[in-house]
Amino acid sequence: MLKKIGIFLGVLLIAVIAFFGYGMLFPASPPTSTSFSAQGVDITVNYSQPSKKGRVIFGDEASGALQPYGVYWRLGANAATEITFSTAVSFAGQAVPAGTYRMYAVPGADAFEVSLNSELGVYLGVQEPDYSKDVVKVSAPVSTPSAEVEKFTISFEDTGAGINMFLTWDMTQVTIPISAQ
Secondary structure: OHHHHHHHHHHHHHHHHHHHHHHHHOOOOOEEEEEEEEOOEEEEEEEEOOEOOOOOOEEOHHHOOOEEOOOOEOOOOOOOEEEEEOOOEEEOOEEEOOEEEEEEEEOOOOEEEEEEEOOOOOOOOOOOOOHHHEEEEEEEEEEOOOOOEEEEEEEEEEOOOOEEEEEEEEOEEEEEEEEEO
16 A cells, blocks of 8 residues: 555655646747847846737737736746836937846836836846836837737837837737937
8 A cells, every 4th residue: 555655656756746847848939038239238138028828918808818917027937027228218208227137017008117126136027126116117009910919929129310119919019219328
């Protein structure tokens, strides 16, 4: 009898280790990094890329949206999203010193409230930030990309007059202008 219980517990332990090991080796929302350099500014963003997988992404809670309007979002999955600026920048018109910041948003139908926060190293970005550590909070307009985007993507474009950062997922694109200070 004890031998059967021991075998059962051993098999259960192996199953649990395999489940978590698989999730760590092949995450559903893989971590990624994007870097961009233009106009004397180097920008790096570390985030995880969730996929749409046929789900409603943004919308009212009643629609069953994955990310409801008016609710904190870590801008990705897993760990909190972090952005690094090599030099002082203007982030949608707000001055931001060089450094690394936690970046998060509160989505809305017409605009996202995007914030940079000094709280770093937060693995479970599901936890809301300490709002007293917000460095800036800006409103960024929502537009529609030319095609549906399956994986949440952060990208950049040199406009000649500055840099646009794009937060794009599903049929939603948010543009944040950045320029050197």
